[in-house]
Amino acid sequence: MSKQTIATAALALALAAGVSCVRAQDNPAGDAANGQKKAAMCIGCHGIPGYRASFPEIHQVPMISGQGAKYIASALTAYKKGERKHPTMRGIAGSLSDQDIADVAAFYASHQRPTAAAAAPAPSAAVAELLKKGNCASCHGEGLNKPIDASYPKLAGQHADYLYVALKSYKTENNPNVGRGNAIMGGMAKPFTNAELKSLADYIGSLPSDLQVVPNAKFR
Template sequence: MNKLLTTMFALAVACVTVSAQAQKVTGSVENGAKKTAMCVGCHGIIGYQASFPEIHKVPMIAGQSATYISSALAAYKNGDRKHPTMRAIADSLTEQDMADLAAYYAQLGMKDQAALPATPKTPNETVQALITRDKDNSCTKCHGANFSTPNDGTVPKLAGQHADYLTVALKSYKVDGHGVVGRSNAVMGGQAKKFSNAEIKQLASYIGGLPGDVKTVPESRFHRAD
């Protein structure tokens, strides 16, 4: 009897696993293009600045990986990332919406994108020491030698991103137990807490100055491109 129950349980688990895999959401670029109304007001304006939790440029998301965009939106929705505006927007999105938007922004502006150098310009000694402070888990281990070739889809491309945004984002991983500020990520939390805010700003300045894929692409139906 126990053997039969064990077999039935194993079959049930297998069926659930197969069902979950079969239901994996695939994003549509075409559908994503129709769902950007809540995005372009911030992410579609070159140089647009947010004021929470401090004044900084909103991140460039065109050219970012689809997997990362989906995972970031999901993190805002489930509360792992605390940001009132992004939480409200993410709450209104279905899993399919997230996948569609991610697919759209991942390819936006990438048609004529030049190949990035495999290795970036050498940082000064101070910044190099910060990058390799943890030899077993240096910044480039996850984000790539050029900070634009992540080792996993859920890891963002950082090269060329706004330095002030990177500074705010990295500092948010150091925040624990705050109601509306902070990001929950065991790996990034452990890494960010090793640096002072001044050191984070130095890292962000270097990484933000590297050539990268991410960009802001104004949409003509809402904003002029010039």
């Protein structure tokens, strides 16, 4: 091996190591125990079974216990940056450091439960066509419960009314308080009517799921 080849290989390794270090700093490891201590602002909504929000319309707040840590961190970061427009969530996320976000995400991701193998209900012919059109499983995985990338959410079993609101938000433009700036999901949601999105949300919400609400001890 020539000296030039060795030098090139060494430089490549050094650059790769540098990139790895930057990524590690940008994405700190989360600590679930610390996250439990930092989740005080979360439990008032996400720790009460059946709790409903009234903005931008009445809907159950999403279940986040059992979601992947990388997705929860991604969502909180999007609220913090204003890519997801929601005044309350932006205020909460904006008060969190990157380490806080990682810790809270690890805490909610740690709420795993053994799930019995349950058969998914068969979609109607109309919903089957909508699922095919949206190709939801290509990102959200088998049963819409096994995302192909950890930064994507589990959808199966999520509250249908929340899913409907979330899907509509990807269609919303030029609203300072409502909307989500995800180009991929925007492109997926916009071809559907709101009635079609509701049908999709109702079906997805009926699927077997890892998601749950873990009540905080204060509210039990």
